[in-house]
Amino acid sequence: MQRKFVRYSIELDIMDEVKVIEIKKSVFADNDKAADELRKELKQKGVYLLNVMSSPGSGKTTTLIQTINRIKDQIRVAVMEADIDSDVDAVKIKEATGIPSIQLHTGGMCHLDAEMTRQGLDNVGLEDVDLVILENVGNLVCPAEFDTGSCRNVMILSVPEGDDKALKYPLMFSVCDVVLVNKTDVLPYFDFDMEKCSKNIHERNPQAKIIPISAKTGDGVDAFADWLLHEVMRWKA
Numbered sequence: 001m002q003r004k005f006v007r008y009s010i011e012l013d014i015m016d017e018v019k020v021i022e023i024k025k026s027v028f029a030d031n032d033k034a035a036d037e038l039r040k041e042l043k044q045k046g047v048y049l050l051n052v053m054s055s056p057g058s059g060k061t062t063t064l065i066q067t068i069n070r071i072k073d074q075i076r077v078a079v080m081e082a083d084i085d086s087d088v089d090a091v092k093i094k095e096a097t098g099i100p101s102i103q104l105h106t107g108g109m110c111h112l113d114a115e116m117t118r119q120g121l122d123n124v125g126l127e128d129v130d131l132v133i134l135e136n137v138g139n140l141v142c143p144a145e146f147d148t149g150s151c152r153n154v155m156i157l158s159v160p161e162g163d164d165k166a167l168k169y170p171l172m173f174s175v176c177d178v179v180l181v182n183k184t185d186v187l188p189y190f191d192f193d194m195e196k197c198s199k200n201i202h203e204r205n206p207q208a209k210i211i212p213i214s215a216k217t218g219d220g221v222d223a224f225a226d227w228l229l230h231e232v233m234r235w236k237a
């Protein structure tokens with residue numbers, strides 16, 4: 001009984017520090033305009049917003065933990081975890097990195113738009129932060145259709161999903177500045193052709209920067225962390 005009680009209170013402490021925000025559906029018709037306005041405000045305040053997208057389970061949260069632990073001593077980072085329900089990702093980030101993390105509940109919506117992102121940012125507060133990372137809802141389709149107001153979009157494609165995804169979900173790959181090809185540690189078990197994958201991505205988006213990583217082993221994550229730090233410094237300059 002005693003042991004159970006102690007565990008329970010520790011869990012409560014962690015949960016206490018994770019705010020869960022119920023996001024209201026947007027009333028703005030012109031999302032592109034709302035996104036441009038948000039970006040302008042972020043530029044004025046010197047806050048960099050990164051939007052991270054992928055299908056469910058491709059490794060967004062795991063990659064964020066690895067990345068944040070490499071940069072958190074150099075810049076002030078906060079995370080917004082968007083999901084239809086639960087707060088598991090926000091709790092995971094908070095536990096594994098110690099940085100502020102909030103959970104956004106999307107009320108059943110499978111993506112975030114700029115106004116919904118702004119509701120999250122209002123809760124993060126833009127005064128004491130250099131970088132806010134938004135983990136978008138796991139979905140390869142509609143998150144790509146809505147500009148969140150982010151400075152850059154990153155998408156994660158994991159090896160088990162296959163090297164042909166850029167052909168099937170062209171919009172997602174064309175709106176991304178960086179594609180992280182995650183779970184390279186399981187390459188020996190899948191018929192995944194990295195060269196073919198890169199060719200498919202570059203056919204849709206010649207400018208896309210492709211970085212193979214393993215969020216499990218940490219392989220390749222330094223390259224992404226360096227890119228991100230450089231981006232934030234340039235945005236704030």
Ligand SMILES: Nc1nc2c(ncn2[C@@H]2O[C@H](COP(=O)(O)OP(=O)(O)OP(=O)(O)O)[C@@H](O)[C@H]2O)c(=O)[nH]1
Nearest residue numbers: 055056057058059060061062138182183214215216
């Ligand atoms: N082998 C391997 N497994 C990984 C890697 N990255 C993530 N995983 C595993 O993949 C599963 C999903 O990872 P998450 O980081 O939760 O993925 P996510 O994209 O945040 O998932 P949702 O938020 O549910 O969309 C977990 O079991 C991770 O441990 C990797 O590089 N290699």
Ligand SMILES: [Mg+2]
Nearest residue numbers: 060061089135
């Ligand atoms: Mg996640």
Ligand SMILES: [Zn+2]
Nearest residue numbers: 109110111142
């Ligand atoms: Zn949607």
